[in-house]
Amino acid sequence: MGSLTHLPTLTIRGSLVAFGDVNSDKKADLFVAPTGQEGVGFWLWDETLHSFDSFSLVTAQSTSQSQQSLPQQLLVPWPAANAANAIPADFDRDGILDLLLMATDAQGKLLMEVHWGSNQNSINITSSILPSATTAQPFLVDIDGSLSPALLGYTYADPSNLSVWSFTTNRTVSVSPAPAYFLNQSKSVCSYSSPHSNAFIDLNGDCLADLFLTCFDKSTSRSYFQIWTNSRDNGFALVIEQNFPTAYTGPVTFADMDADGTMDMVFNSCDDLAGKSCHINILYNSQIPLCSTSILKGSSCRPVNDLCSADESFDFRSVYSKIPLQDVLPSAEEKIDLFAMPLRLGDFDKDGFPDILILTHTRYTKLLQSIPCTKFICSNIEFSGNKRFFKTKTVGTETLNALEGEKTGAAFFDLYEDGTLDILVFSKDNAKIEKIDFFRNDFYSDGFFLKSLVLNGVCPGWCDEGEKFPDPKPYGVNFAGATLKYTVIDTNGQKHATQLAQLPQSSYFALNTPYTLAGLGRTNNYIETLSVGTSKQKRDNVATYYGMIPNSQLVIIPYEADADEGPSSWKLEMFINPSKFVPWVFVSILSTIVAFSGVVMFLHYFEM
Structure with a gap:
């Protein structure tokens, strides 16, 4: 029961570029590039008003917009037409959020600069210019295990060799060769695909983040991925190099899809770039299972009191689910734009299994609900392994596509900080004005959550x-x-x-x-x-x-x-x-106390 409720009073004009906690109040805020303005600003969540308040970052220009935009906004300068990425992080380790902006120029150079945060809930106009990169964007890693963010990618000056952008507490930036952080072995780090789906994530189960790289070999047109596990003192070691199972593969995302304690790979694919015969693909991470009791120990299972023990023989080959979109969506919408939006993963019904937001080729946003495999819809290995299938959530989601304009994307987001995932939908009208619409998750769920x-x-x-x-x-x-x-x-x-x-x-x-x-x-x-x-x-x-x-x-x-x-x-x-x-529990307890007190006083009166 329940539905998604559109909240038009919260609509923001502009495009969402990142989430981040700007003022350290443990509430997620929004970084937004407003339509028609060269810059980016942020919106702080006001828990009292249950709405977002617009705030300025640095002085760029003053504009007059509607209340749905950023009124009299002072923005971080950023060429919206060439905007490539935004990464909020604490680059100088002062405990305050900074903002890294990326934009491309006419020569294909990726320009990068960091705007440093201040203790006044704002970001300074002063910035540090980073050495430029190639369009295969550098991504955020902790390359040396110091909890200091760094970037891993290719500089524009040396596009053939992998480099590391390192940051210091005095806000200086240096670039060094990356091979020093990788073990010497026969195979080297691959050349990133562009775009790529690189990730800094634990994949072998030891709770220490590894490197996942998507690769492309120009000579053979081969798409594949590498996994470099974090060996602590000795850098990163290559343990898996594997081809993608399909020729035309969309962006890869990660989640524990079957709730077995491991991170799985999820991506869409099609038989050709025209979007024919598309699928949702899940490469399940196969590791040793959880021990059923604390008494059982050994190499055959992972002890309950040692959840972060590594499984060096983990693999992504044992179980592979390839779910045809035509089995999930209406036949008229069985196509998908591979690169319009990655599959967005989130547990909207709090049952412990991630669900999926997708964007179809007809620009409809669809919510796919995770359901258990049965022997009628899944293979024997998927059914016996308690894997998952998906069905389109139709009842209660009609408002998702009732919006006017072309849908350009969507994302899960806990709007009211209540442990329930709501949905943001991005769209633009005929005048190319972008906006962000909010949909409150009012579906009933008796599940619990952990944030x-x-x-x-x-x-x-x-x-x-x-x-x-x-x-x-x-x-x-x-x-x-x-x-x-x-x-x-x-x-x-x-x-x-x-x-x-x-x-x-x-x-x-x-x-x-x-x-x-x-x-x-x-x-x-x-x-x-x-x-x-x-x-x-x-x-x-x-x-x-x-x-x-x-x-x-x-x-x-x-x-x-x-x-x-x-x-x-x-x-x-x-x-x-x-x-x-x-409140009702409190009223019940108080009523019970009053009732028992009355009984005691009544009996005491008759004993006198």
């Missing part, structure tokens, strides 16, 4: 180093590469693990949210075990917590004052999301 945010490990207060009494105090910024694994017991008494990845991709307007949000399904228990891994390349990079409360938001601060300290010094903050029934 988490892993920060970048800067000092979360007034510390010995740096300014003694900064105002406001530094809090930290989420960073790319964090991994979370947790175990829950469902209503059938079955225990299963799920893996989440924070900001795994950062190129081509990836639109990853600052937080991770996952449904827990129906459960009567606490989250038994939660393991949180960072990209620190040290022996102990994982903190484990027990008895987490469902329907809560967790903030993990991996600050270590001393180099010898480990995860035991990390700080965990828990924010409980109150249920809508709390």
Whole structure:
């Protein structure tokens, strides 16, 4: 029951370029490039008003727009026509969000500059110009395990050799050869495809982010991918080089599609570029399963108390699902534009299994709901392995496509910070004016959720180093590469693990949210075990917590004052999301207390 409710009063004119927590209030804000203006501004979420307030970043020009745009907005200068990407991150590790902007010039050069954040909830006009890159965009990594963001890609001056853009606390940028971070072996790092789907994400199960690279060989027109696992002290080692199973493949995204504690690959494909015979593809990550009890241990299963143990023999060949779109969508909409929008993944019904937003060739946004495989719609190996299929959610989603104009994309987003994924739809009218529309998720769900945010490990207060009494105090910024694994017991008494990845991709307007949000399904228990891994390349990079409360938001601060300290010094903050029934529970308890008090007083009166 329920539906998606359009919220026209929240509509914003412009295109969404990134999510980010600008003012460190643990609420996601929007970076928007307003239509008709050369720049980008941000909108802060106002929890009191349940709406976004527009704020300026830096002085560029003053305009007069409608209330749906950015009134009298002062913007970061950015050529909208050539805009290529925006990456919010804390590049100088001062605990404040910065903004990296990318744009292409007429020569095909990718221009990059970082606008530094300030402690006044704004971003400075002053910026650092980075050495230019090729159009195969550099992406965000923690290349040396220091929790400091870096970029991995090709410089325009040396497009044949992989390079690393490194940032320092004094806001300087340097470029160095990347091979120093890779183990010497017979095969080298491939040449990126352009566009690519590169990611910084844990794929072998040790909660330490690895490198996933999509590659293209011009001499053979071969599309394939490489996985380089993070070997801590020795850099990255190539463990998998594998062809994509289809010739024409769209962007790759990642999620734990079958809730088995591993990250799977999801992408669309077609038999040709015209969009004929299209499919949704899932390459399942095959690893050792979770042990059924804490007593069982060994190489055949992963212990419950050691969720972040690596499986060096993991693979993406054992189980492959290729779901024809014509089995999911109406026949008139069985085509898809491969590169219009990546498959957006999110658990809108909180059952513990990610669902999919797609954009069809007719520019309709469709919500595909994850359902269990049956022997009638899936192969034997998919059915026996408890894999997933999808069906189009039609009832209650009619408003998604009732908007006028051409749909250009969509994304999941927790609008009201209540643990429920809502939907943003992007469109443009005949005058090419872009806008962002919000759809509130009013579908009924009795599932629980877990929302988490892993920060970048800067000092979360007034510390010995740096300014003694900064105002406001530094809090930290989420960073790319964090991994979370947790175990829950469902209503059938079955225990299963799920893996989440924070900001795994950062190129081509990836639109990853600052937080991770996952449904827990129906459960009567606490989250038994939660393991949180960072990209620190040290022996102990994982903190484990027990008895987490469902329907809560967790903030993990991996600050270590001393180099010898480990995860035991990390700080965990828990924010409980109150249920809508709390007032009624309070009234019931109060009424019960009053009733019992009346009985006691009545009996006491007759005993006197």
